[in-house]
Amino acid sequence: xxxxxxxxxxxxxxxxxxxxxxxxxxxxxxxxxxxxxxxxxxxxxxxxxxxxxxxxxxxxxxxxxxxxxxxxxxxxxxxxxxxxxxxxxxxxxxxxxxxxxxxxxxxxxxxxxxxxxxxxxxxxxxxxxxxxxxxxxxxxxxxxxxxxxxxxxxxxxxxxxxxxxxxxxxxxxxxxxxxxxxxxxxxxxxxxxxxxxxxxxxxxxxxxxxxxxxxxxxxxxxxxxxxxxxxxxxxxxxxxxxxxxxxxxxxxxxxxxxxxxxxxxxxxxxxxxxxxxxxxxxxxxxxxxxxxxxxxxxxxxxxxxxxxxxxxxxxxxxxxxxxxxxxxxxxxxxxxxxxxxxxxxxxxxxxxxxxxxxxxxxxxxxxxxxxxxxxxxxxxxxxxxxxxxxxxxxxxxxxxxxxxxxxxxxxxxxxxxxxxxxxxxxxxxxxxxxxxxxxxxxxxxxxxxxxxxxxxxxxxxxxxx
Amino acid sequence: xxxxxxxxxxxxxxxxxxxxxxxxxxxxxxxxxxxxxxxxxxxxxxxxxxxxxxxxxxxxxxxxxxxxxxxxxxxxxxxxxxxxxxxxxxxxxxxxxxxxxxxxxxxxxxxxxxxxxxxxxxxxxxxxxxxxxxxxxxxxxxxxxxxxxxxxxxxxxxxxxxxxxxxxxxxxxxxxxxxxxxxxxxxxxxxxxxxxxxxxxxxxxxxxxxxxxxxxxxxxxx
Numbered sequence: 001x002x003x004x005x006x007x008x009x010x011x012x013x014x015x016x017x018x019x020x021x022x023x024x025x026x027x028x029x030x031x032x033x034x035x036x037x038x039x040x041x042x043x044x045x046x047x048x049x050x051x052x053x054x055x056x057x058x059x060x061x062x063x064x065x066x067x068x069x070x071x072x073x074x075x076x077x078x079x080x081x082x083x084x085x086x087x088x089x090x091x092x093x094x095x096x097x098x099x100x101x102x103x104x105x106x107x108x109x110x111x112x113x114x115x116x117x118x119x120x121x122x123x124x125x126x127x128x129x130x131x132x133x134x135x136x137x138x139x140x141x142x143x144x145x146x147x148x149x150x151x152x153x154x155x156x157x158x159x160x161x162x163x164x165x166x167x168x169x170x171x172x173x174x175x176x177x178x179x180x181x182x183x184x185x186x187x188x189x190x191x192x193x194x195x196x197x198x199x200x201x202x203x204x205x206x207x208x209x210x211x212x213x214x215x216x217x218x219x220x221x222x223x224x225x226x227x228x229x230x231x232x233x234x235x236x237x238x239x240x241x242x243x244x245x246x247x248x249x250x251x252x253x254x255x256x257x258x259x260x261x262x263x264x265x266x267x268x269x270x271x272x273x274x275x276x277x278x279x280x281x282x283x284x285x286x287x288x289x290x291x292x293x294x295x296x297x298x299x300x301x302x303x304x305x306x307x308x309x310x311x312x313x314x315x316x317x318x319x320x321x322x323x324x325x326x327x328x329x330x331x332x333x334x335x336x337x338x339x340x341x342x343x344x345x346x347x348x349x350x351x352x353x354x355x356x357x358x359x360x361x362x363x364x365x366x367x368x369x370x371x372x373x374x375x376x377x378x379x380x381x382x383x384x385x386x387x388x389x390x391x392x393x394x395x396x397x398x399x400x401x402x403x404x405x406x407x408x409x410x411x412x413x414x415x416x417x418x419x420x421x422x423x424x425x426x427x428x429x430x431x432x433x434x435x436x437x438x439x440x441x442x443x444x445x446x447x448x449x450x451x452x453x454x455x456x457x458x459x460x461x462x463x464x465x
Numbered sequence: 466x467x468x469x470x471x472x473x474x475x476x477x478x479x480x481x482x483x484x485x486x487x488x489x490x491x492x493x494x495x496x497x498x499x500x501x502x503x504x505x506x507x508x509x510x511x512x513x514x515x516x517x518x519x520x521x522x523x524x525x526x527x528x529x530x531x532x533x534x535x536x537x538x539x540x541x542x543x544x545x546x547x548x549x550x551x552x553x554x555x556x557x558x559x560x561x562x563x564x565x566x567x568x569x570x571x572x573x574x575x576x577x578x579x580x581x582x583x584x585x586x587x588x589x590x591x592x593x594x595x596x597x598x599x600x601x602x603x604x605x606x607x608x609x610x611x612x613x614x615x616x617x618x619x620x621x622x623x624x625x626x627x628x629x630x631x632x633x634x635x636x637x638x639x640x641x642x643x644x645x646x647x648x649x650x651x652x653x654x655x656x657x658x659x660x661x662x663x664x665x666x667x668x669x670x671x672x673x674x675x676x677x678x679x680x681x682x683x684x685x686x687x
Contacts, residue, residue, distance in 0.1 A: 224587065269613070269617050
């Protein structure tokens with residue numbers, strides 16, 4: 001499987017030097033993402049694309065090519081695989097559409113492809129797949145024009161079924177400053193499917209979290225057993241969850257069951273975090289960068305009374321408790337107030353406290369309480385005000401470093417968000433040395449995902465230290 | 466299981482309540498004490514054995530939704546009431562019935578549902594939720610894939626919105642969750658060990674004191 005991501009060289013089939021040709025974009029995308037291996041464009045008409053000559057006699061391709069990307073009409077795909085087989089290419093991405101998704105039953109083109117692949121021992125992704133994007137090697141096989149330079153390198157591995165979602169997720173993750181290691185578009189899953197990809201990413205050194213967008217699961221049982229054994233977090237956005245309960249069901253149980261409910265149960269059982277959209281995948285990815293959240297009890301600090309109330313609601317909605325803090329501690333925190341006009345409780349309104357010492361003191365002491373599992377910090381940020389606080393949080397860089405140290409020192413998570421002008425928030429996200437959530441409510445949702453993940457680990461019988 | 470084999474041999478696609486509970490009991494699932502009576506002359510012996518008050522129910526693999534059809538009589542307190550109820554029920558199920566179940570009357574305000582369905586993808590899946598008339602109305606239910614472990618069983622109870630019904634509420638005792646978890650685990654086992662069992666409904670499971678008891682049950686075969 002590694003050769004799909006780190007091939008020594010790639011042959012792209014279906015390239016032509018005309019403006020409407022799509023396969024040539026594959027050459028461009030790999031080149032633009034600085035793939036260092038050789039790329040061989042193969043086509044029927046001589047010409048040049050992105051400085052490379054189109055090879056018209058595929059038999060003249062050199063030996064030792066690891067990966068073929070195929071975007072030729074469906075009826076020629078099997079023949080192309082034959083050529084690959086003869087040239088010793090054992091891995092292929094079939095981008096061509098018009099197979100099972102177009103004609104479901106007795107699809108001859110599909111059978112021919114399977115036969116050719118089997119004969120030559122070729123493993124393939126697709127058909128109807130835009131293939132893979134690997135930030136480590138620069139392999140970027142989508143045939144749609146892209147901006148691969150915008151992709152951020154990181155440790156998320158992503159498996160998506162649809163090409164559109166693949167592309168969108170690559171951008172979305174990058175825009176949210178969540179880097180990825182590998183993205184795989186599974187397509188029609190005629191040969192390799194999500195189980196193969198999941199297995200690969202579970203053992204992949206460059207991947208620490210596995211995210212998936214799934215419309216269907218081929219072998220639920222095996223998938224579920226595999227996921228349950230994963231040491232890496234698995235996050236799934238499952239769509240196509242309409243009610244499928246059989247009308248002929250005789251029992252209530254069967255009539256009430258539907259794919260969504262059963263898949264939900266299975267995912268919880270396997271310790272998979274379930275999310276509802278692409279955006280929440282990024283929220284979850286950030287949350288999982290934090291230390292474990294081992295319980296339900298949070299201390300909440302906000303620089304605005306209004307957000308303290310909003311956060312209180314959000315905590316309750318997501319099943320968190322904000323326990324009473326010790327009176328002695330609250331008295332001490334109240335000692336830092338300027339006007340002495342706000343009473344401290346949990347959630348805590350920090351609107352009357354403008355001292356870095358107060359913040360350090362409060363965070364340290366709250367996180368030290370054995371009945372506090374994590375902390376929500378929602379900060380007002382304005383460069384001028386930051387300077388007023390000064391010290392350890394005088395600049396965005398310092399603020400993030402400060403929060404990070406606090407987390408690492410206590411081993412408990414801090415969900416950090418800002419209410420500030422959008423460019424300010426973007427600045428924090430860009431620095432990216434500590435997860436920053438887009439708004440206070442999102443930060444609580446993030447902690448819910450983190451808690452669900454660690455609870456799942458616990459359900460699987462793992463001891464969490 | 467003998468009852469399953471027998472039913473399949475007879476070409477049936479479901480077990481009667483009485484047979485279903487025999488399967489459950491074989492898997493250590495607590496069920497109501499009950500005696501199947503098909504002749505009025507055995508009725509008194511049965512009611513004496515179970516002890517008043519009793520419930521009389523039509524028992525057949527052909528009959529679902531007994532309440533709507535007036536095939537259940539509850540809180541029967543003496544021989545006279547028992548005889549009248551028996552005859553009325555028997556007259557309604559003429560031809561289709563296998564008899565009348567004389568059943569202990571389990572008292573309890575809390576009704577749960579426990580079930581099993583066979584998913585194409587995941588195989589046998591266990592269901593837990595609010596029972597009785599709330600099952601269909603609120604659909605407050607949760608699923609897990611068999612086999613389930615104790616942790617899964619406890620977690621799926623927590624999944625439902627009505628979880629608090631299992632706690633000590635309004636003068637009622639907290640439910641014996643260990644016992645409830647064992648039932649969920651064992652229902653999963655029935656599905657895993659009996660390929661022919663397609664669906665199971667145990668509805669209601671009534672909480673008597675703090676102990677769950679299977680009061681009605683249906684096993685569908687394939």
